[in-house]
Amino acid sequence: MALNLGTRTSPIPISGGVHVSHLGKSYGSNKVLSDVNLKMQEGEVVSIIGPSGAGKSTFLRCLNYLEVPTEGTITIGGARVCADDSRPDKASLDHLRKVTGMVFQSFNLFPHLTVMENITLPQRKVLRASKDRAEEVAQSLLKRVGLPEKAKEYPARLSGGQQQRIAIARALALSPSVMLFDEPTSALDPEIGLEVLAVMRDLADEGMTMLVVTHEMHFARDVSDRIMVMGNGGVLETGPSEQVMSDPSHERTRQFLKAVLDR
Amino acid sequence: MSAPGSFSKPSWIGSGTMILDIFLTVSKGIGLTLYITAASLFFGGIVGLFLAAGAQSRFALLRLAVAAYVNVVRVIPPITWLFLIYFGLPQFALKLSTLEAAIVGFSVIASAFMAEIYRSGLLSIPVGQREAAHALGMGQLTTARWVITPQAFRVALPAIATYAIGLLKDSALASTIGVHEITYFAQQSAKQLHQGLLSFALAGALYIILSLVIAVISRRIHVRLRQKTGVA
């Protein structure tokens, strides 16, 4: 296997983990995130759930600096960024983005490039990989997401589910130490979403560290090790999946779960 | 055969050889008409790229300067630009040939328009594209070069083609400073052969044909890109 995915059984947290402490973000006096703490071991899968407007996506996007947090520190895969610095230096920002892979709700594949080029472009430009090497990696990733025959297609010719699987392959191509998923199935029909969830499940089984903002309660319960519940820009509770789903400690979590599970 | 016609005789009813004669004369200008158009589009296109980049800059002063340049260029009529450059610049010991002056003038004008075209092309690219590229670790320049520009170009292509046709027609103004392009030769034959209608009708036909050629080529490229990528 060409990719360093770590293993689930690694006994001690090594540099592959995620450590976020006291993360906060505000626009002027408007605080959208406050005091978010999260420690993930390598290979762990954490789902973030909560009502819309809770700050789930904002939190996730802070982790690779698509949003600039205003306080706290982020440590991922050995890259450490303090939000107190007005702007992180280029080296640590580059490193942070290299060790995180992100999958967007709207896929964001590059429409002018073939599937193969979508996956090889970042490898070639960021990792400076050779064309052959990049294509080799891409081909094996395509096999992994179950779309080896689509290499020469353009994104617009693929279904939403296929596009999202390609987007996952593209993010994996940089061998990130953690994958960030921002509502990866929200733009898809439920049955199409299943094929994406299946790929994510495989990824989790292979030991990938994953942080997933999702509305899929089944996925959250069955696949993730822990669930973090957010509300109003803060963390309501974090705990083992089974426990959060069946016996949440926070009243607002209970209300939220009741609302979504009744649907 | 090129005997000057007279007012009493309706000279615009030319014989076949007369039409051919005029056509051959006027079409001598096709080369320079296309050359001015292509060169100005090329230089203007490159300068416009920098202007469009400047308009996106973090520095307010640079953005302001670009906006000022674009506006100043656009509020002055093209013919005034040509005269300013052809007659005015030699005062700075910058003596340009008529052709050079025309190309400089139209490049200046084209740069402002192309900058605007690029800008609206850029605006049409969803933010998600830039975000995805950044999330993949690609820097500003890499993102601009490999992700944003190719897409913006495709969006801008029809507008660029429309502008190229506009530029082709504007290039007729170069005749006023004596560049030997289509309109210049039409004027020559109108004066020498007293065949105003025929000369300029043929010149006009040439412009329309050349415009159509540009339109067809751009349409082809557009359709091919669309078929290839499957994007509307």
Next chain:
Amino acid sequence: MSFLNDWIAWLPQLGPGVAISLQLTGMALFFGFPFGLLLAAMAESRLATLRWISFLIVEVGRGLPALVLLYLLYFSLPDMGVILTSMTTAVIALSWNAGAYASEYFRAGLSAVPRGQKEAALTSGFSRWTGFRLVILPQALRISTPPLAGLAVLVFQGSALAFVIAVPELMSKAYEISSMTFRYLSVFSLTAIVYGLITWLFLALVKLLEVRLSRHLV
């Protein structure tokens, strides 16, 4: 500042030129816009002949460089026994050019009026013409106004072309001064500034108009 001295001396000479440029622009718009509306109406006609005539006039008016159109009329009308002043020739050429573009904007405006409006007009008992005049046209005009205002600015810039057939407008005056003083840079800079300022004023007015129009729409 010798520049400034020159300019102050020349401005009175350029003044009449500006007046002629504006007059030329005004006339071209006065004739060109209604002509454009007529062409647009012809293009929608049920008679194929009318549609063809409209098509030809529009394609020639838009497809030819304005300069070529101007020369075409200037050099060929006398041969056909039609003797006009330079000014009249310029008005015709610019009106034709403006009308051709305007017709496209009018057509776009007309086609942007929802079908339902036409049907509503017919079913409320209006005749075809009355319905068009009272219901369709006002809505179409509102949509066409911003591009037409932009066109007016271009027509003003285009009026500088009349210089080539010796209409004594701004550009001609400037050329006249420059060929007497040989101060080309100075003269044409001033001319550019005058054109620029007037155009800029036009554009500001257009913007104001657009704001007011969109306020009506909301």
